[in-house]
Amino acid sequence: MTLRSPQREPLPGLPPEVVVWEVGPRDGLQNEPGLVPTEAKRELVERLVAAGLPVVEVTSFVRPEWVPQLADAAEVLAGLHRRDGVRYPVLVPNERGLVRALDCGVRDVAVFASATESFARRNLNRGLDEQYAMLAPVVAASLAAGVGVRGYLSMCFGDPWEGHVPVDQVVRAVARLLELGCSEVSLGDTIGVGTPGHVRTLLGGLSAAGVDLDVVGVHFHDTYGQALANTLAALEAGVRTVDSSAGGLGGCPYAKSATGNLATEDLVWMLDGLGVRTGVDLERLVATSSWLAGVLGRPSPSRVVRALTG
Numbered sequence: 001m002t003l004r005s006p007q008r009e010p011l012p013g014l015p016p017e018v019v020v021w022e023v024g025p026r027d028g029l030q031n032e033p034g035l036v037p038t039e040a041k042r043e044l045v046e047r048l049v050a051a052g053l054p055v056v057e058v059t060s061f062v063r064p065e066w067v068p069q070l071a072d073a074a075e076v077l078a079g080l081h082r083r084d085g086v087r088y089p090v091l092v093p094n095e096r097g098l099v100r101a102l103d104c105g106v107r108d109v110a111v112f113a114s115a116t117e118s119f120a121r122r123n124l125n126r127g128l129d130e131q132y133a134m135l136a137p138v139v140a141a142s143l144a145a146g147v148g149v150r151g152y153l154s155m156c157f158g159d160p161w162e163g164h165v166p167v168d169q170v171v172r173a174v175a176r177l178l179e180l181g182c183s184e185v186s187l188g189d190t191i192g193v194g195t196p197g198h199v200r201t202l203l204g205g206l207s208a209a210g211v212d213l214d215v216v217g218v219h220f221h222d223t224y225g226q227a228l229a230n231t232l233a234a235l236e237a238g239v240r241t242v243d244s245s246a247g248g249l250g251g252c253p254y255a256k257s258a259t260g261n262l263a264t265e266d267l268v269w270m271l272d273g274l275g276v277r278t279g280v281d282l283e284r285l286v287a288t289s290s291w292l293a294g295v296l297g298r299p300s301p302s303r304v305v306r307a308l309t310g
């Protein structure tokens with residue numbers, strides 16, 4: 001017999017409710033080797049919303065030459081049925097991307113920054129100070145348009161070029177993004193190396209610096225199998241927003257460039273067992289990831305999807 005839901009046994013000290021910030025259509029699909037038809041992308045977003053996800057990051061307005069997988073950003077948004085009360089953020093790399101997003105009626109955007117000099121140079125071709133100088137007008141123009149801005153901060157727990165990343169360096173980077181006007185910051189463990197004590201230390205450092213953890217999200221990758229343990233540590237410390245990717249999208253087990261996004265199903269299974277409300281219907285979500293696996297032509301790397309569809 002396959003158990004289709006966990007036994008509910010709460011732990012003390014957890015929030016009653018968590019916002020699951022679904023990044024699959026953007027962070028997942030941008031890392032997929034193949035191109036997904038525009039119509040399937042729209043269906044994915046609409047099915048995720050129908051499964052109860054309150055925030056679904058739809059796409060990215062980066063230059064199509066860089067991310068051909070998301071070159072149809074405007075087309076995806078144009079035909080999308082948007083529901084009231086649901087947020088549909090998009091990633092914008094610069095002012096030009098922001099203008100294109102606003103033209104599509106976008107009301108939530110996200111910008112990208114690095115906690116380390118090396119990754120800022122490799123990913124943005126800029127040093128740390130130049131990165132903030134580039135983001136400042138994007139954030140200002142978003143706020144002027146009445147649009148909320150999330151800051152993604154990558155390499156918060158380790159960097160493939162610099163190795164370990166000092167906690168105070170990450171705290172300073174978060175403070176810079178909030179000073180620019182970001183409404184929240186998502187802490188990315190881009191290479192998936194963090195462990196629960198590290199999570200607690202970083203969040204403690206942010207609290208000590210006066211950062212309200214209500215404006216902090218966590219974005220864990222399961223590359224080293226630590227994502228759920230790190231999530232639990234973050235929730236115990238007071239975080240209430242967790243990023244994840246439906247079906248573990250973007251974490252293709254057969255691709256060498258596997259990014260290992262935490263799977264939304266694995267997250268929701270744990271939160272359901274803990275009695276933490278998410279509003280997500282796990283069966284509908286699994287059905288969506290199962291359908292998408294058919295579109296992509298390969299099985300989902302999510303443990304829960306595999307267990308419930310095997």
Ligand code: MG
Pocket residue numbers: 027219221259261
């Ligand atoms: Mg990711």
